[in-house]
């Protein structure tokens with residue numbers, strides 16, 4: 001399981017650009033690349049993809065966590081280059097993309113061999129649970145439903161191993177005890193507290209970071 005941070009508020013690799021938003025590429029053995037969220041704007045997203053050697057045309061699945069612009073802004077730029085990708089959005093998201101297969105996700109759903117959606121939680125946001133040999137790796141956009149609720153939802157497929165993404169105002173830090181990998185990104189307000197509490201578990205998020213589990 002390989003996760004590449006493509007778009008984030010911070011930069012982790014020279015040549016990439018930062019922006020307020022989030023996007024990551026998920027690569028598994030058994031399925032084509034999946035893009036989780038698209039950042040706030042196409043130019044930054046596509047620039048970072050180019051620098052990282054990611055071909056937008058090779059993406060077969062795009063999952064949007066929730067309808068906020070810092071996660072959807074780059075979508076149209078990708079769709080201009082990629083005419084095939086299937087799109088998964090939370091059920092509350094309206095609108096269509098002509099000629100595209102769009103799945104509106106309500107409850108828990110398997111997307112590919114090792115990739116699951118928690119379903120739309122609290123009528124706002126879906127997260128992903130990635131099955132690895134070590135347990136479930138949880139991918140979150142902004143965590144508006146709450147990090148604890150998302151970890152609980154993802155745990156239906158196996159014990160949570162780690163979490164990557166934006167935690168927003170989450171501060172119920174006890175919920176992170178037991179995780180082996182914590183990568184607070186994007187909108188996480190209490191990054192420094194989380195790093196202080198879990199120094200040996202935390203990864204420094206930023207565009208260009210590659211996490212292999």
Ligand SMILES: [Zn+2]
Pocket residue numbers: 021022068070071141142166186187
């Ligand atoms: Zn956000």
Ligand SMILES: [Zn+2]
Pocket residue numbers: 066068142144
């Ligand atoms: Zn948001």
